[in-house]
Amino acid sequence: GQNIDQPTEMTATEGAIVQINCTYQTSGFNGLFWYQQHAGEAPTFLSYNVLDGLEEKGRFSSFLSRSKGYSYLLLKELQMKDSASYLCAVRSNRDDKIIFGKGTRLHILP
Amino acid sequence: DTGVSQDPRHKITKRGQNVTFRCDPISEHNRLYWYRQTLGQGPEFLTYFQNEAQLEKSRLLSDRFSAERPKGSFSTLEIQRTEQGDSAMYLCASSLIIGSGSNEQFFGPGTRLTVL
Numbered sequence: 001g002q003n004i005d006q007p008t009e010m011t012a013t014e015g016a017i018v019q020i021n022c023t024y025q026t027s028g029f030n031g032l033f034w035y036q037q038h039a040g041e042a043p044t045f046l047s048y049n050v051l052d053g054l055e056e057k058g059r060f061s062s063f064l065s066r067s068k069g070y071s072y073l074l075l076k077e078l079q080m081k082d083s084a085s086y087l088c089a090v091r092s093n094r095d096d097k098i099i100f101g102k103g104t105r106l107h108i109l110p
Numbered sequence: 111d112t113g114v115s116q117d118p119r120h121k122i123t124k125r126g127q128n129v130t131f132r133c134d135p136i137s138e139h140n141r142l143y144w145y146r147q148t149l150g151q152g153p154e155f156l157t158y159f160q161n162e163a164q165l166e167k168s169r170l171l172s173d174r175f176s177a178e179r180p181k182g183s184f185s186t187l188e189i190q191r192t193e194q195g196d197s198a199m200y201l202c203a204s205s206l207i208i209g210s211g212s213n214e215q216f217f218g219p220g221t222r223l224t225v226l
Contacts, residue, residue, distance in 0.1 A: 004152075031212065033212070033214060041219070042201060042217035042218060042219050042220055043153065043201075043217050044217070045212075045214040045215070045216070048212035048214060050212075087152050087153070089152075095165070095166060096141075096207070097155060097158065097166060098143075098155070098215065099155060100145075100152035100153045100154070100155075101152050102150070102151050102152045103150075103151070103152045
């Protein structure tokens with residue numbers, strides 16, 4: 001089976017940096033995704049990691065360690081519009097299915 | 111707009127009624143997924159299709175739920191004899207599976223179901 005853990009809520013200040021952690025257990029790993037979801041809207045794709053290391057995309061970076069079953073999403077120069085839920089999701093190599101964590105609600109304070 | 115679309119966006123129904131939702135994926139995408147999401151939770155996998163073939167259905171899904179993708183394009187999700195516990199956002203997503211790579215899913219806006 002698969003299990004994904006991430007903090008329920010986090011708070012950060014506009015202009016600062018925040019790191020959202022995700023740990024997972026899976027019977028077969030074939031990639032980890034981060035999605036952003038604003039309240040009442042659909043999730044939108046942020047990043048994908050399948051190999052160990054850091055993937056950088058503008059203000060957002062995502063890191064993966066497969067041996068530790070660990071990932072983080074790093075958000076720099078926080079803006080008010082970054083207030084959203086951030087979903088960690090893992091794809092299985094057995095059935096290609098993607099399982100989502102419960103999401104981390106990020107609150108940005110001015 | 112060439113993204114994933116879903117219809118209706120909102121549905122209010124009485125307990126015991128049947129409802130059907132439609133999803134139109136991005137046209138060239140061969141994979142289509144249905145998820146259910148409740149407040150404060152991540153999307154919960156329901157079922158998915160590769161073209162017209164339904165590859166897997168969640169064990170959490172009761173027999174009241176059925177999904178089809180008859181021509182490998184749009185898909186429908188039907189819930190029979192709705193219960194109040196079925197109230198949720200139903201999300202559809204599509205992806206293009208072309209071997210290795212992210213093959214990320216693109217989500218539609220969802221159908222919010224309220225069962226009274």
